[in-house]
Amino acid sequence: MKSLIILTALLSISLFSCAKETPQVKHKAHMSSSKENMKNVQVVNEEDPICHMKTAGFLKDTAVYKNKTYGFCSSYCKDEFKKILNNMPKNKQNNNKSKVIVPIAIFALLFLGIGIGMGYFKKNLYTVMKVPDFELTDQNNKKITNKDMLGKVYLVEFFFSKCPTICPVMNTNMKAIQNQVNDSDFGIISISIDPENDTPAALKEHAQRIGAKSPNWHFLTGDRAYIGKLADQFNIYVGDKEDEGESLNHSGMIALVDQEGNIRCRYNKDNMPILYYSGLNYEDPEGKTPRLNGKYHPDREILIEDIKKLLK
The missing domain is CATH 3.40.30.10 (Glutaredoxin)
Incomplete structure (x- = not known):
């Protein structure tokens, strides 16, 4: 039984560590843009992330990423930004899902360990x-x-x-x-x-x-x-x-x-x-x-x- 508890703990720690070491990014599905009413748009970035020009007075396009609106000085810069996101490794995606899935996986393993342990106690003698x-x-x-x-x-x-x-x-x-x-x-x-x-x-x-x-x-x-x-x-x-x-x-x-x-x-x-x-x-x-x-x-x-x- 001790080995079962240790194995469950190690699996849980492993999953938690993976979640911490893999900062995942969600893109594409949450990316949108608009070229209308640029003067009234509030963006979270002061600089274009591609050309680093100040967005104030030069805002030409926007994109919504993770519920935040980013500004770009041109559609080219916005498209390049999207390319960077699309080319990110697959294991850096689905952060929101991982925040839900990892705890569920950990609890599932713990309950599995408890279930197996209960079966062990019922079937085995000390x-x-x-x-x-x-x-x-x-x-x-x-x-x-x-x-x-x-x-x-x-x-x-x-x-x-x-x-x-x-x-x-x-x-x-x-x-x-x-x-x-x-x-x-x-x-x-x-x-x-x-x-x-x-x-x-x-x-x-x-x-x-x-x-x-x-x-x-x-x-x-x-x-x-x-x-x-x-x-x-x-x-x-x-x-x-x-x-x-x-x-x-x-x-x-x-x-x-x-x-x-x-x-x-x-x-x-x-x-x-x-x-x-x-x-x-x-x-x-x-x-x-x-x-x-x-x-x-x-x-x-x-x-x-x-x-x-x-x-x-």
Whole structure:
């Protein structure tokens, strides 16, 4: 996108420079003359532009050029003046048109750039960063690393199975995404922040209870301090394990990871990257007010769209 903006700016500057460096002249169509009533004619020039004689007292002919009346001491001088105008290079013509056309061209290019840019934002996803390295144990007692997920598009969330508030909502939305995407190259990484209770066996029971059918949906557990640092590397909030009141608090945000191990996201309506997606429900379709039993889940829909973009 940066290259597109620079190109548009350079084209605009180029057109503006051409307009400044090419002082264009309009002639022929705006040239007229008269030999009548020379004594009462007001002219803009004191000298004949050809012979340089004073026009006062010697005015014999006139010509209108660019809405101004010029005086000549003879028809010969007027004709020579017209010849000079007619022999000017073609690129020095149509000044009035250029004054209108150049700004229009500049604005057209700018709007074209904006239009292309809008299309870019709608069709392309922003690269946030490389996914942090991780190695944890899933519900089948299998070690799962970020390298194991290469070649797959997947989501990453932090949760715990006994969570009574947002985790069931997040799991429900993840299940809906799993069912709608239904692709062997798609996966989900759900990392427990309560590994003391979320053993592989407990996580396997949890996976069965919520309907996690995909073999690529891994519920991971491991050392709590390691998981806390991992959440920090993802820039997804998880409470400090040493703080009793905060240790099980966590964000409802979800990371989208592409096949090359990059965290990706879409752009918002202001063309700014959203970085992460919300796994929550809302009481409004715009996703402004979260509610556990809210009937709207706008980020679920856009996540499905963006997953499919990456799977293409």
